[in-house]
Amino acid sequence: MSNLDFWEWVDSEIERRGLNYYRMEMSSGGSNGVLSKPARNQSNPTFGACQVIAHGFDLSLERVLRKAGILDSLPPEVAEEGEAVRLFRQLSPPLRRVVIDCMHSMKNLQCLQLTPDMDETDDRQWIAAAGHLVDTMPLERLERFTADLIDHIEQEKEKRKRRGEPQTVKG
DSSP states (O other): OOOOHHHHHHHHHHHTOOOOHHHHHHHHOTTTTTTTHHHTTTTOOOOOHHHHHHHHHHHOHHHHHHHTTOOOOOOOOOOHHHHHHHHHSSSSSHHHHHHHHHHHHHHHHHOOOOOOTSOTTTTHHHHHHHHHHHHOOOHHHHHHOOOOOOHHHHHHHHHHHHHTTTOOOOO
């Protein structure tokens, strides 16, 4: 985003929110002119100006710094990102660590080519994630985990049987 684009964005947000530069400067504790002078000249936004804008617009400082070009912009969001973050936040801290470790393992797997056009049902992806768990779990936990997994599979088979669904597994 160019300086001109940034200040046009700030101007439109100020107008949309019914604010003005002076009120934003005073409410955030910034000095008079920290916003208005660079905005008038459309010069590079300063860190201080970004702090005042973030406070005035009730946005994160990081977001404003990215918009100003002080921080690099984030890569475009992928469709699964929101779901992944929502689910991740619901996990306990130890499980978050397992998920992060699994992601590192899958990213670094040399023996598995993960390509965007790979079939979602390809068992190699699931095997890679399970392999990470096997490699990192203490044997006692792995035995309990395997027993729980087998119990879960049997329960799912029983549910499918009651619903009249097929019992076969693809593979």
